[in-house]
Amino acid sequence: MIVGVIGGGQLARMMVPPAVELGIGIRVLAEVEGSSAAIAATVVGDYRDAATVLAFARGVDVVTFDHEHVPQAVLAALVEAGHAVHPGPDALAVAQDKLVMRERLGAIGAPVPDWAAVHDAAGLRAFLADHGGRAVVKTPRGGYDGKGVRVVRDAADAEDWFAAGGPLLVEELVDFRRELAQLVARRPSGQVRAWPLVETVQRDGVCAEVFAPAPQAGGLPAEAAALAGLIATELGVTGVLAVELFEDADGRLLVNELAMRPHNTGHWTIDGAVTSQFEQHLRAVLDLPLGDPSPTAPWSVMVNVLGGPAGATMPDRYRAALADRPEVKFHSYGKQPRPGRKVGHVTATGTELDDTVARARAAAGFFQD
């Protein structure tokens, strides 16, 4: 059993440990030499080039992804050549275009913010007029970690994007209490397993902290798990599906974004769940029976490590962090630190939420300036 992963980022990297433990071969098509997933990178090449991707696929049993950016033409060529591709092109088409995503979510009855496809300033102006003069504009393609997302109060705020051509997605600016995320995994043969609903804290459009399970969530976990299961099944998602959610001012769930791969809001599962999202993704794309997604501790808290340390060298900080927090799990992605770049994360587990949060933040604090 060999899984081929297109993309050499930290998500591919974090698939390596469970592949090694399960005895699953893993090969990565990386963009560059020295990628985060370099230990498993057998090819360095362009994932937009069908010949490169087809050659890579020949040696593996299933093709999966570190990101959702492989062009549909390349995906079609893989399927045409008889390769198993999970998630498949139809599901990925939904993740690749936020307008398609909104349409499909609406069609299956998933709750979403008010939205529209706008083609010009007049359209955006009309939407703003109907929504209290504020809205979120998103480029349908290519955005991530807050890129391609902008809060606007005037049609002029999106002028450059309109000038670049194509319609934009405009959405109501949801007055949310908090952000949540529901992750599930689905096998091609249909089995779905859900992790606990988690609360996520975003800073500058980037996931900063995750609390698992989401505190004081009442009936939301059951609702979120059902919703994510519905989406995975209706859209035919295989592997891990992350559903980013708003809990609005009235306590209702609204779907914000979808990701069809392991997701930052699921990193806590490496240390806090019986089956991590990375192990589950491998099982799912190989259509192996899914593992138990139950948490192993009452609370798990993940804090991202961003950007580059300035004051001290990375090894010095690392040494100090390990010494101070022997019980916290440290994850480093083997990437050169740059401001704002995700270079690692830490996870603390515990029996009291406040204490667990404090320990995770303290551990991550060693890498901040």
Next chain:
Amino acid sequence: MIVGVIGGGQLARMMVPPAVELGIGIRVLAEVEGSSAAIAATVVGDYRDAATVLAFARGVDVVTFDHEHVPQAVLAALVEAGHAVHPGPDALAVAQDKLVMRERLGAIGAPVPDWAAVHDAAGLRAFLADHGGRAVVKTPRGGYDGKGVRVVRDAADAEDWFAAGGPLLVEELVDFRRELAQLVARRPSGQVRAWPLVETVQRDGVCAEVFAPAPQAGGLPAEAAALAGLIATELGVTGVLAVELFEDADGRLLVNELAMRPHNTGHWTIDGAVTSQFEQHLRAVLDLPLGDPSPTAPWSVMVNVLGGPAGATMPDRYRAALADRPEVKFHSYGKQPRPGRKVGHVTATGTELDDTVARARAAAGFFQD
């Protein structure tokens, strides 16, 4: 930070996941192509050849081991060339020769079975006469997993080994209640951390099952941790030290064997401890602060998977096992199954020992004939 591991077996393989998580580079000098640790194997060569080992060591920050068989001359060449080697040659010398081990353990006051170095049949006959006509004879070098160990009732039973030359180790046949193992890790700068004492079940000289922590152990855990700490410190062991113990009929501990590397009796720590023996070994040999060795569940039970499946194919068995036991953790070493060969292990965790044992055995049972 790059760790170089000499030997490409499953112990080197299982160092890969924590290396990836911690952001530590790992390179393996493997004996053969397609080794268990192939994903990290950057060199295939003979660990008995100093030039091969020196060339391998040039690219790493510390040299450590998957086994204890690297010749002292090669170790000396590494140290001479300025490489960090953990565990070091002096410590490894004790692990490499069971007569030296017995002498050193005796010198530091560690409790050991009655023993003697015997050079001929007459010497063995005398020892047998003093010990009820039964004894254990061991070849001082090269034994593992029951190889090089023989229960004898007559000097003739060891005739072939005497004929091969050199003294043999003879020990009293301990009337033990059970076998235990105490693992600790030690940094070059002196920090020592101990995992819980575990009970081990051996079959045909091979570790079959491990129960963590050792049930109904009274004061033995504290005694065993102190003993292993003493041995690690006095012998200057760096990295993981495994102390295999007998609990004799009077409830006393006796040291059976030492291993200076991660050990089969510590595999449960991957899934049942905050810091696994493989992560701790990497931290220790790099002289990084050690992690918390506390268990994450009341009970962990590991069962080895041996030999080759005959009736069904491995993937079919694997699929059935995963389906039946979604909460058990499966570890496959990527090795061709041969009768009696360790090809993987499973670990179950739980709140009741009986149930945890039953689930681990059920999971492993899918791979037996």
